[in-house]
Amino acid sequence: MSDIKQTRGHVEVRDFGLSYPTLDGPMPAVTNASIHINPGEFVSIVGPSGCGKSTLLNAVAGFLKPTVGSVTVDGEAVDGPSAERGMVFQQYSLFPWKTVKGNVEFGMKMKHLDKASRDRAARTLLGITGLTAFENKYPDSLSGGMKQRVGIVRALATGPKVLLCDEPFGALDAQTRVIMQQILTNMWQRLKISVLFVTHDIDEAIFLSDRVYCMTARPGAIKAEIAIPLERPRQQSMMMSSEFLALRRGLMSLIREESLKAMGGEISDLALEGLSIDMHGQSFADVV
Amino acid sequence: MAQPADLLTGMPAGTAPPAAPPRPVWLYVRRWLALNSEALRAVLIGAVALGLFLLAWHLLTTYRVVFFVRFTNVPSPAAVYESLTRAMHDSKFMMHVLLSCRRILIGFSLAALVAVPLGLLMGRFKLIHETLFPITEILRPIPAIAWVPMAIMLWPTNEQSIVFITFLGSFFPILVNTLHGMSLVDPVLVRASQCLGAREVSIFREVYFPASLPHIFTGLTVGMGVAWVSLIAAEMISGQYGIGYFTWEAYSLVQYSDIALGMICIGVLGLGSSTLIRGLGRLVMPWNRT
Numbered sequence: 291m292s293d294i295k296q297t298r299g300h301v302e303v304r305d306f307g308l309s310y311p312t313l314d315g316p317m318p319a320v321t322n323a324s325i326h327i328n329p330g331e332f333v334s335i336v337g338p339s340g341c342g343k344s345t346l347l348n349a350v351a352g353f354l355k356p357t358v359g360s361v362t363v364d365g366e367a368v369d370g371p372s373a374e375r376g377m378v379f380q381q382y383s384l385f386p387w388k389t390v391k392g393n394v395e396f397g398m399k400m401k402h403l404d405k406a407s408r409d410r411a412a413r414t415l416l417g418i419t420g421l422t423a424f425e426n427k428y429p430d431s432l433s434g435g436m437k438q439r440v441g442i443v444r445a446l447a448t449g450p451k452v453l454l455c456d457e458p459f460g461a462l463d464a465q466t467r468v469i470m471q472q473i474l475t476n477m478w479q480r481l482k483i484s485v486l487f488v489t490h491d492i493d494e495a496i497f498l499s500d501r502v503y504c505m506t507a508r509p510g511a512i513k514a515e516i517a518i519p520l521e522r523p524r525q526q527s528m529m530m531s532s533e534f535l536a537l538r539r540g541l542m543s544l545i546r547e548e549s550l551k552a553m554g555g556e557i558s559d560l561a562l563e564g565l566s567i568d569m570h571g572q573s574f575a576d577v578v
Numbered sequence: 579m580a581q582p583a584d585l586l587t588g589m590p591a592g593t594a595p596p597a598a599p600p601r602p603v604w605l606y607v608r609r610w611l612a613l614n615s616e617a618l619r620a621v622l623i624g625a626v627a628l629g630l631f632l633l634a635w636h637l638l639t640t641y642r643v644v645f646f647v648r649f650t651n652v653p654s655p656a657a658v659y660e661s662l663t664r665a666m667h668d669s670k671f672m673m674h675v676l677l678s679c680r681r682i683l684i685g686f687s688l689a690a691l692v693a694v695p696l697g698l699l700m701g702r703f704k705l706i707h708e709t710l711f712p713i714t715e716i717l718r719p720i721p722a723i724a725w726v727p728m729a730i731m732l733w734p735t736n737e738q739s740i741v742f743i744t745f746l747g748s749f750f751p752i753l754v755n756t757l758h759g760m761s762l763v764d765p766v767l768v769r770a771s772q773c774l775g776a777r778e779v780s781i782f783r784e785v786y787f788p789a790s791l792p793h794i795f796t797g798l799t800v801g802m803g804v805a806w807v808s809l810i811a812a813e814m815i816s817g818q819y820g821i822g823y824f825t826w827e828a829y830s831l832v833q834y835s836d837i838a839l840g841m842i843c844i845g846v847l848g849l850g851s852s853t854l855i856r857g858l859g860r861l862v863m864p865w866n867r868t
Binding site for chain 1: 764766767769770771772773774775776777780784785788789791863864865866867
């Protein structure tokens with residue numbers, strides 16, 4: 291059993307580049323990005339807005355074709371979206387005309403699962419996430435946190451190899467966000483599924499991930515890859531630990547540099563003064 | 579011996595409350611009134627306004643007011659009511675009404691059956707849109723009434739041409755609104771369905787169609803209104819039966835109270851059919867509570 295899980299959900303993005311055609315010729319959105327997700331690993335991508343982290347995610351989902359490079363999942367090239375790669379969207383994207391249960395059952399219905407097993411699976415998943423009382427409600431009557439719980443459960447219901455999350459908690463308030471992070475971690479640990487998580491929230495990335503990729507400003511490229519050695523299960527209190535804070539400082543300065551670049555070169559020198567950070571005795575440059 | 583009454587229940591303090599205290603009906607009535615006060619207010623004001631309208635009509639016609647417009651020949655509400663009671667026992671009047679309803683039913687249903695799928699296909703497939711859109715855009719501004727001579731040439735019987743006019747009247751509002759609905763479908767929902775394994779047919783059935791339904795129903799409601807407009811015009815021009823013909827015939831036969839009766843009848847039928855569609859919409863779209 292554990293053997294199967296170990297080999298499932300290996301994502302490999304190699305020398306990925308994507309550019310959009312414009313009148314001035316191809317405009318690169320992402321260049322030369324290589325990332326990988328080991329089976330069962332939780333990996334985040336952080337970067338300033340517009341750096342192409344969502345582009346990368348959408349390429350793994352199969353919505354965008356790479357201009358150069360390759361995207362493979364378990365050795366197979368990604369060719370269009372599929373239920374193998376479940377996705378959680380920032381805007382929840384629940385079907386308003388389906389009840390909570392209908393939304394969760396959707397993917398299984400597409401797989402032509404019979405009604406009884408669909409029903410059973412949906413109820414189990416809704417039970418785990420505390421949504422049983424809302425199974426017959428329409429999404430419009432749910433709070434943001436509930437909607438996104440449904441979004442996560444819906445994506446997991448088809449048993450995907452990889453879960454792709456596009457800033458899923460970006461629209462939630464701080465308290466709900468923390469709870470949702472716990473729920474997602476719990477689900478991930480139960481199912482041992484690979485996760486690719488895109489966010490601009492550094493705390494979120496560190497708290498959730500095994501590894502974090504940091505992207506540069508547009509055109510996006512991978513600037514750094516940082517392992518998060520915090521032990522699991524992770525507790526809220528860890529966010530105050532010196533280890534966490536050190537990781538946070540490191541990532542923060544990486545991102546800040548890129549955000550400033552994205553906003554315009556002239557202010558970057560000024561703002562970067564005095565930003566030399568030590569991490570576990572390594573200098574900032576070593577981490578990069 | 580007198581005991582102080584409990585503030586909440588109104589029962590003497592100290593008496594054991596029954597297992598399930600029967601709640602007074604008036605409490606429910608009061609709460610219901612409080613919850614529905616807005617709606618009740620609207621109904622009340624509406625009824626008063628309607629009453630005032632009838633009163634004004636009554637006064638203007640009994641005193642045969644001439645003030646820019648002439649009420650000398652306009653029938654009074656009482657005369658129209660008399661016409662109505664007479665008409666209710668007249669099988670011919672009922673036949674007029676039923677025939678008009680049948681024409682609406684056939685013309686409108688055909689329009690919905692053609693325009694909705696066409697709109698869905700045009701919204702989904704670019705080539706179909708690019709091909710048909712210019713044609714529909716040229717035909718759309720032509721009022722259904724302007725089609726009457728052409729319809730008479732096209733169709734062998736009068737009945738068919740009138741149904742055709744009704745069809746045309748409702749066709750374009752339904753098509754345009756369906757197209758509009760399709761253009762507003764959230765692409766993220768389409769992507770969400772693809773990530774859950776949906777393919778073309780499923781995406782169409784599970785995403786595009788339900789997402790467009792509110793607009794389709796707007797189109798049906800508007801289309802129903804235009805269908806009545808077109809039908810009445812067509813009946814007045816080329817009909818031998820139908821409520822539009824009845825109204826026109828009443829004018830020719832100098833039966834003025836029947837004119838008003840015909841008009842009111844058209845109003846009530848139009849209102850009824852729109853209400854029917856709205857109710858159907860609510861039934862089909864339980865998520866769309868507004």
